[in-house]
Amino acid sequence: MALPAETMSARRSGNARPAWVESPSRVGRAAKALLLVLITLAVIYPIVGVVGTSLSDQATISVNGGLVLIPTHPQLDAYREIFAGGVVSRALLVSLGITLCGTAASVLVTVGMAYGLSRPEVTGSRVILMVALLTMLFNPGIIANFLTVKSLGLYNSFAALVLPSLVSAFNLVVLRSFFMGLPGELLDSARVDGAGDFRILVRVVLPLSKAAIAVITLFYAVSYWNAFFNALLYLQDSAKNPLPMVLRSFVIGGQSLHEAAAGEIPAPQQAVQMAVLVVALVPILCVYPFLQRYFTKGVLTGAVKG
Amino acid sequence: MADSAPALPRTERSSDRQGASALSRARPARLSLRQRLKRDRVMLLLTLPGLLYFLVFHYAPLFGYLTAFKDYEVYLGFAQSAWVGLANFQAMFSDPAFWSAVANTLQITLTQLVFYFPVPIALALLLNSLVGDRVRRFVQSVVYLPHFIGWTIIVSVFQQLLGGTGVLTHVLQSLGLPGYDMTTDPGAFPWLLTLESVWKDAGWGTIIFLAALLSIDPQLYESAAIDGAGRWRRTWHVTLPGITPIIILLLVLNLGSILSTGFEQVLLQRDAVGPDAGEVLDTYVYYHGIKSGQWGPAAAVGLVKMLIGTALVLGANKVAHFFGQDGVYRGAAR
Structure with missing residues (x-):
């Protein structure tokens, strides 16, 4: 459901303004520019503030309050503290593991299902598609999901962080409609050459769908990285907690993270909290440019056009 | 369907x-x-x-x-627990905490509907009015970003901004005013949630409106301009009618999900404002069922919520069809 940036630029190539559009007044232009700057700042300021605070010493934080934009005496104490091998380091490893395994499993299953459902003439595929799509209409809810996970013996296991959200019906629909849009002649000619359905998937469909699969992969990865509710619901053992759960108890809940040995001067509490936030944010900020490049290309357009 | x-x-x-x-x-x-x-x-x-x-x-x-129809005890298991008929539903309807959760849910979703919903439309109009490609793409990249940031991070950041030791209190105090902690003020809770939602999703929400804006025939603008319509009249008579169908569709679908607040978002902040203002239907089920072990009554609430919620979504879809829209699901099924 991204916007087709190419169509946009095609409609008004470059900065050309159609002849019938009056040029904007100076006031209007200034107001618009100001508005855009404010909106941009509203998004960027908190992020910069979090990074700034994580690098600050206690004195700077006390003077500035809340978020420090420019740390006057930058120091890495907070990061040294959280990477010393305590709760945060462990949670980071859990989160990385869950994100990698979960994303791999989700992409494999989604690709298989989307391809399997991409040809309407396949026996039963319409009914199976309905089974998947109907799940967008209702949500079984917490109690029902909890009892299911428990009765499957997944309670307090890492699998409980992955399996209950393995396939997103939305991603499935996006990928399926992408597969259906591939030129049928290519698939036919592969079949004439003797390729079976699986070979066609691996040799023809997948190489043509790199962009769509990249988007799905990134969407899954981001959602596994951010997910905290499954962990809250299905984990008993706090040693298994992923990073968002650590954020919940130590940053939002305000428990102290200090594990510094006696005699050491601990890093400021707020700086440590913000350092954990930065650790949680960095992977998203790294992945985002790729995501953004794909969805402005309009890869997802087909899904919502309907 | x-x-x-x-x-x-x-x-x-x-x-x-x-x-x-x-x-x-x-x-x-x-x-x-x-x-x-x-x-x-x-x-x-x-x-x-x-x-x-x-x-x-x-x-x-x-x-x-x-x-929901059993007196469920974990140590007995499902099969051994006694059937109790509709007792759990009676307990639910006579629990003031349940009604308070219903009221909070409606208050939060309606506040979001009135004050969040128009923001992406306005933002899309603003983005659409930008002639320069580079500026528009840059702003788009910036405003889509928060959509990918998880609620735990966003709630933490808003605590730094509006909490007791946050930026807002700091600014107020440096002006000689008393500090204000928005994150623990029960009366401000729906507004806090709306602010956060705007920060997270208003940018991402523009996508669907921008697509609708792109589908408006440019010739309509041209002929309106030739007929002497100025910038605002063109917006009023061409742009808005062009995106009205999608606005109605989304509005109807939003009404359909009126019993669902952003669950993770509320759950993370419920303790700060207290259950009187912070308890919504989903958190009620979580705290009464999973936390306190009142499985039967919590399942009854969950069941009622799911049934009404599904009925509302289906009804909303029907209404959307009535307005000549495809509806989300029919479109996806094709």
């Missing part, structure tokens, strides 16, 4: 058979079912893991709602 709903919770094999018979009715089949299954076996095998996922984690849990 709603018509096929009762037929759904079937096993994989019987649904296959049903699909096959539907197909063979549609056109004279030359192959028998067995031959077709053999022909399609690779495709069906590839579909199988995903289908199993949906059956196990979306349909099978529905049986868990039988708990």
Whole structure:
């Protein structure tokens, strides 16, 4: 459901303004520019503030309050503290593991299902598609999901962080409609050459769908990285907690993270909290440019056009 | 699509058979079912893991709602717990905390509907009015970003901004005013949630409106301009009518999900404002069921919420069809 940036630029190539559009007044232009700057700042300021605070010493934080934009005496104490091998380091490893395994499993299953459902003439595929799509209409809810996970013996296991959200019906629909849009002649000619359905998937469909699969992969990865509710619901053992759960108890809940040995001067509490936030944010900020490049290309357009 | 709903919770094999018979009715089949299954076996095998996922984690849990009719005790297990009929539902309706959760839910969703909903539309109009490609793409990249940031991070950041030791209090105090902690003020809770939602999703929400804006025929603008319509009149008479259908569609669908607040978002902040203002239906189920072990009553609330919620979504979709819209699901199914 991204916007087709190419169509946009095609409609008004470059900065050309159609002849019938009056040029904007100076006031209007200034107001618009100001508005855009404010909106941009509203998004960027908190992020910069979090990074700034994580690098600050206690004195700077006390003077500035809340978020420090420019740390006057930058120091890495907070990061040294959280990477010393305590709760945060462990949670980071859990989160990385869950994100990698979960994303791999989700992409494999989604690709298989989307391809399997991409040809309407396949026996039963319409009914199976309905089974998947109907799940967008209702949500079984917490109690029902909890009892299911428990009765499957997944309670307090890492699998409980992955399996209950393995396939997103939305991603499935996006990928399926992408597969259906591939030129049928290519698939036919592969079949004439003797390729079976699986070979066609691996040799023809997948190489043509790199962009769509990249988007799905990134969407899954981001959602596994951010997910905290499954962990809250299905984990008993706090040693298994992923990073968002650590954020919940130590940053939002305000428990102290200090594990510094006696005699050491601990890093400021707020700086440590913000350092954990930065650790949680960095992977998203790294992945985002790729995501953004794909969805402005309009890869997802087909899904919502309907 | 709603018509096929009762037929759904079937096993994989019987649904296959049903699909096959539907197909063979549609056109004279030359192959028998067995031959077709053999022909399609690779495709069906590839579909199988995903289908199993949906059956196990979306349909099978529905049986868990039988708990709503039981006095469920964990140590007894499901089979041993006694049936209690509708007692759990009676308990639910006589619990003031339940009604308070209903009121909070409606207050939060309605506040979001009135004050969040128009923001992406306004933002999309602003973005659409930018002539320069570079500026527009830059602003788009910036405003889409927060959508990918998780609620735990966003709630933490808002605590730094509006909490007791946050930026807002700091600014107020440096002006000689008393500090204000918005994150623990029960009266401000719906506004806090709305602010956060705007920060997170207003940018992402523009996508669908921008797509609608792009589909407006540029010739309409041109002829309006030739007829002497200025910038604002063109916006009023061409742009807005052009995106009205999608606005109505989204509005109706939003009304359909009026019983669902952003669950993670509320759960993370419920303790800060206290249950009187922070308890919504989903958190009620979580705290009463999972936390306090009142499985039966919590399942009753969950069941009622799911049924009403599903009915509202289906109703909303029907209304959207009535307005000549495709509806989200029909579009996706094609």
